[in-house]
Amino acid sequence: xxxxxxxxxxxxxxxxxxxxxxxxxxxxxxxxxxxxxxxxxxxxxxxxxxxxxxxxxxxxxxxxxxxxxxxxxxxxxxxxxxxxxxxxxxxxxxxxxxxxxxxxxxxxxxxxxxxxxxxxxxxxxxxxxxxxxxxxxxxxxxxxxxxxxxxxxxxxxxxxxxxxxxxxxxxxxxxxxxxxxxxxxxxxxxxxxxxxxxxxxxxxxxxxxxxxxxxxxxxxxxxxxxxxxxxxxxxxxxxxxxxxxxxxxxxxxxxxxxxxxxxxxxxxxxxxxxxxxxxxxxxxxxxxxxxxxxxxxxxxxxxxxxxxxxxxxxxxxxxxxxxxxxxxxxxxxxxxxxxxxxxxxxxxxxxxxxxxxxxxxxxxxxxxxx
Numbered sequence: 001x002x003x004x005x006x007x008x009x010x011x012x013x014x015x016x017x018x019x020x021x022x023x024x025x026x027x028x029x030x031x032x033x034x035x036x037x038x039x040x041x042x043x044x045x046x047x048x049x050x051x052x053x054x055x056x057x058x059x060x061x062x063x064x065x066x067x068x069x070x071x072x073x074x075x076x077x078x079x080x081x082x083x084x085x086x087x088x089x090x091x092x093x094x095x096x097x098x099x100x101x102x103x104x105x106x107x108x109x110x111x112x113x114x115x116x117x118x119x120x121x122x123x124x125x126x127x128x129x130x131x132x133x134x135x136x137x138x139x140x141x142x143x144x145x146x147x148x149x150x151x152x153x154x155x156x157x158x159x160x161x162x163x164x165x166x167x168x169x170x171x172x173x174x175x176x177x178x179x180x181x182x183x184x185x186x187x188x189x190x191x192x193x194x195x196x197x198x199x200x201x202x203x204x205x206x207x208x209x210x211x212x213x214x215x216x217x218x219x220x221x222x223x224x225x226x227x228x229x230x231x232x233x234x235x236x237x238x239x240x241x242x243x244x245x246x247x248x249x250x251x252x253x254x255x256x257x258x259x260x261x262x263x264x265x266x267x268x269x270x271x272x273x274x275x276x277x278x279x280x281x282x283x284x285x286x287x288x289x290x291x292x293x294x295x296x297x298x299x300x301x302x303x304x305x306x307x308x309x310x311x312x313x314x315x316x317x318x319x320x321x322x323x324x325x326x327x328x329x330x331x332x333x334x335x336x337x338x339x340x341x342x343x344x345x346x347x348x349x350x351x352x353x354x355x356x357x358x359x360x361x362x363x364x365x366x367x368x369x370x
Contacts, residue, residue, distance in 0.1 A: 009065065009068070012057070012060075012068075013068055013071065015057075016054075016057045016061075016068070016071045016072060017071060019050060019053045019054055019057065019075075020054055020071060020072060020074070020075030021075075022046075022050050023047065023050035023051065023054055023075050023079050024075060024078055024079055025043060026043045026044055026046050026047040026050055026079075026082075026300070027044075027047060027078070027079035027081075027082035027083075027300065028082075029041070029043040029044055029300075029302075030044060030082065030300060030301060030302055030304070030305035031302075031305065032302065033269045033273075033302055034262065034265035034266045034268070034269040034302055035266050035269045035270055035273075038262035038263070038265060038266045039262055041261070041262060041265035041266070041269070041301075041302065042261045042262070042265060044082075044298055044299075044300030044301045045298060045300075045333070047079075047082060047083075047086060047300050048086065048087075048322070051079075051083060051086070051087075054072045054075055054076065055072070055076075057071075057072050058071075058072030058073065058076075082299075082300045084316060085299040085300055085304070085313065085316050086298070086299050086300050086322060087321060087322045088315065088316045088317075088319050088320065088321075089320055089321075090317070090318050090319065090320055091320065093318055093347055093348065094347075095347075096345070096347055096366060096368035097368075098368050098369060098370070099200075099202070099368070099369045100347075100366050100367060100368050100369070101133045101134060101199060101204070101366070101367045101369070102130075102131060102132045102133050102134075102364065102365075102366050102367075103132060103133070103134045103135075103136070103290060103292065103314075103338055103340075103364060103365055103366075103367055104127070104130050104132035104134070104135045104136070104362055104363075104364040105135075105136045105137075105138075105208075105292040105293055105294075105336055105337070105338055105362065105363050105364070106123075106126075106127065106135070106136070106137055106138070106336075106358070106360065106362035106363070107137075107138040107139050107210070107293075107294040107336060107358060107359070107360035108123050108127075108137050108138070108139055108140060108358050108360075109123075109139050109357070109358035109359050109360065110139055110140070110141050110142045111123045111124060111140070111142055111143075111148060111357075111358075112357025112358055121148075121357060122355050122357050123355060123357050123358055124148060124151050124152065126352075126354075126355045126362065127152065127155070127172070128151060128152065128154065128155040128156075129155075130362075130364065132364060133173070133174045133175065133199070134171070134172075134173050134174075134175070134197070134204075134206060134290070135156065135171065135172040135173070136169070136170075136171055136206065136208040136292050136293055137169065137170045137171070137172065137208075138169050138191075138208070138209075138210040138293055138294045139168070139210070139294075139358075140161065140168045140169065140170045141168055143161055143168065143170055144161075152172060155172075156172035156173060156174060157174070158172070158173040158174070158175065158176055158177045159171070159172050159173075160177055160180050160193075160195065162182055162191055162193045162208075168191070169191050169192070169193050169208045169209075169210055169293070170208075171193070171195050171206060171208055173195075173197055175197045175198055175199045175200070175204075176197065176198045177195055177196070177197055178196040178197065178198055178203075179195065179196040180193060180194070180195050180196075181193070181194045181195075182194075183207070183209075183274070183275065183278065184274075185211070185212075185271045185274060185275075186267075186270060186271065186274070187212055187267055187271070189212060189213060190209075190210060190211050190212045190267070190268075190271055191209070191210045192207060192208065192209045192210070192211075192271075192275065192293075193207070193208050194206070194207050194278070195207075195208070199288075202288060202369060203286060203288065204288045204289075204290065205282055205286050205288065205289045205290070206289075206290045206291075206292075207275065207278070207279075207289075207290070207291040207292075207293075208292065208293050209275065209291065209292070209293035209294070209295060210293055210294045210296075211268050211271050211272070211293070211294065211295050211296050211297065211303065212264050212267040212268040212271060212296060213264065213296045214260055214261060214264045214296065264296070265297075265301075265302070268295075268296065268297060268303050269302050269303065269306075271303075272302065272303040272306040272307055273306065275291070275306075275307060276306045276307055276309065276310075279291065279307065279310055279311065280310060283310055283341060286341075287341065287343040288341060288343050288344065288369065289311065289340070289341040290338070290339070290340050290341070290344070290367070291307060291311060291338075291339040291340075292336075292337060292338040292339065292363075293336070293337070294335060294336050294360065295307075295335055295336070295337050296335050297335055298333045298334060298335060299313065299315075299316070299334055299337070304337065307339055308339060310341070311339040311340060311341055312339065312340055312341075312342065312344075312346065313337060313338075313339055314337075314338040314339065314340055314346035314349045314365040314367065315334070315337065315338065315346075315349040315351075315363065315365070317345075317346040317349065318346040318347050318348055318349040318365060319349035319350060319351070319365075322334060323349075323350075323351040323363070324351065324361075325351045325360055325361045325363055326359065326360055326361075327353070327356065327359060327360065327361055328359045334351065334363075335360075336351070336360055336361075336362075336363045337363070338363060338364075338365055340367055342370075343369065343370050344367040344368065344369060344370065345367070345368045345370060346365050346366070346367055346368075347365065347366040347367075347368065348365060348366050349363070349364070349365035350363070350364060350365070351363045352364065
């Protein structure tokens, strides 16, 4: 009987080690550029499953054989930075005492709504009542509607739109916009703009981004949802035949989607390198730099890692929980981000799920100027 128990314990320990190693690989995959390693680029998306499995095994060991919990604890320690980026916990935050800016980033999906010609949209209502000082918008292709522009201008006297792309970006500001420049990101579907603002004597550089998307069509998204259902079926106590079919279907779906993911990740990596180089240059002459937008990539990715070498993630500093910002097709990821230079301290970062007309939720934070 003792031998049988030992076999079970050692089998579970080996499984635990494998799970931890997978978590480590996923965490450190952010150092690999998808341009050189495209087939490793989506491993960060698997990290949440590894974290859940590691924590579950840690709890099990604490209950039944506590010394083995050290396997999971060591893994969590090794991967702590990625875990914190994915799911930060900041329960106790102070109150800013100096000059602050409220920054809002929102992929508005052409503003949604059914009466845009009258400027009637909960997205527009949300923006104009947000009390944000700086608003960075993506996918604003309908902003030229007179009713939309008129409603936005009531709250924001300074508005600039990137006219170089069909899939436009825009900035709305309570402060004067001194300069604007379009960033060349080498693909038609990605866009970036750089603005210089005068915030009551402080020069703020804001970069608004919409990086390369995965270009998934409706069939791809349905395939992804079916793949999630199939993975649940495999874990159920169902007859072997349906489970076997689920494995086959899931494998086919995975390899089809993997090709699209790898291609988009590779393009986005090049864009991140371009922006990262620009950030490095800006910080030699400017103290206050903000980069935000729809990165189309999670906090555990090469893109996020590259752009936070010199900047801090506002959500990691002051948000709570995973903060999923994309809200369609069972794709639960935070792909919208606000990054800021060391001259800012972030407070109260949040992904706001109260407005749902767009396929993204808005993300906002308060930045105190040091």
